[in-house]
Amino acid sequence: MTQAWQDWLAGRRPFILAPGVYDGLTAKIAGSIGFDALYMTGFGTAASLGMPDVGLATLTEMAANVARVVEASGLPVIADADTGYGNPLNVQRTVRAYQRAGAVALHLEDQAFPKKCGFFEGKRLIPAAEHVQKIKAACDARTSDDFVIIARTDALAVTGWNDVADRVNAYREAGADLIFVDGIKTRADLDGYVERIVRPGLPALYNGALVPASEAEALGFRVQILPGAALQAAFQAIRSALQTVKDTGQQPAVASDAAITPGAARPASSAGLGSITDVLGLPAVYDLERRYAVTS
Numbered sequence: 001m002t003q004a005w006q007d008w009l010a011g012r013r014p015f016i017l018a019p020g021v022y023d024g025l026t027a028k029i030a031g032s033i034g035f036d037a038l039y040m041t042g043f044g045t046a047a048s049l050g051m052p053d054v055g056l057a058t059l060t061e062m063a064a065n066v067a068r069v070v071e072a073s074g075l076p077v078i079a080d081a082d083t084g085y086g087n088p089l090n091v092q093r094t095v096r097a098y099q100r101a102g103a104v105a106l107h108l109e110d111q112a113f114p115k116k117c118g119f120f121e122g123k124r125l126i127p128a129a130e131h132v133q134k135i136k137a138a139c140d141a142r143t144s145d146d147f148v149i150i151a152r153t154d155a156l157a158v159t160g161w162n163d164v165a166d167r168v169n170a171y172r173e174a175g176a177d178l179i180f181v182d183g184i185k186t187r188a189d190l191d192g193y194v195e196r197i198v199r200p201g202l203p204a205l206y207n208g209a210l211v212p213a214s215e216a217e218a219l220g221f222r223v224q225i226l227p228g229a230a231l232q233a234a235f236q237a238i239r240s241a242l243q244t245v246k247d248t249g250q251q252p253a254v255a256s257d258a259a260i261t262p263g264a265a266r267p268a269s270s271a272g273l274g275s276i277t278d279v280l281g282l283p284a285v286y287d288l289e290r291r292y293a294v295t296s
Helices: 003-009 024-033 042-048 059-073 088-101 128-141 161-173 187-198 213-218 228-248 273-280 282-291
Strands: 016-021 038-040 077-080 105-109 148-153 178-181 204-207 223-226
Touching: 003 016, 016 024, 016 228, 024 059, 024 228, 024 273, 038 042, 038 059, 042 059, 042 077, 042 228, 059 077, 059 088, 088 105, 088 128, 105 128, 105 178, 128 148, 128 161, 148 161, 161 178, 161 187, 178 187, 187 204, 213 223, 273 282
Parallel strands: 016 038, 016 223, 038 077, 077 105, 105 148, 148 178, 178 204, 204 223
Antiparallel strands: none
């Protein structure tokens, strides 16, 4: 756990930025750069399984990815727990599974199953009273008060701000540590979030990149997550590279290649692997092999 996260929990730090990661490699990269916390994105986790974020990923798959991201990054991980994968009893099992996997926080949304990404069309809600019970169950299941329960509502796109306000106040009263209004698509949506939820005093999380972290903090948010920070960049870069292979029959050069031979394509066995293997920990593996080698 980073000092920044400990300070945030203790109220000594007002704000945390958590970029989104979705597998061991993106978690390793984020860990090597150094962040105060990370966000395990459900959209990205589903994408890594080759599926859209429409409720197809299971608790088992999601919790396993939490464990991979935590181990690979060494950082506090806020994790998407979708709807909790069932009723309040399922929610309790989800909380225990995520805690065992090493997450420091999770969010639970008030969508009907099968859920959808907060920015997709066709979302449906469960009654607020039902989600209140899920939040109570989640709080009862955690083994430490330092494990943060985040109540997410998707009501903005379905029923509007009045229902959003009613729901998040009920979820906070049920024990949620943070409130998360998803589906903030425009600056007007963000301004509404601030005016109706944040300024009245509810501790809130912002999901999106309409404003930088410094402004999100100034607006009063406690946490900002950027779920697409790694996924969108990776998707564009990978698709471009593979299209180049398809079009030219050659592996495209990467930045590190140009320093060796400008413009040259390199064999897959050597192209840019130095920095990748450093991040993945290969030098430490060599050190351990030497330490534990059998000598005659």
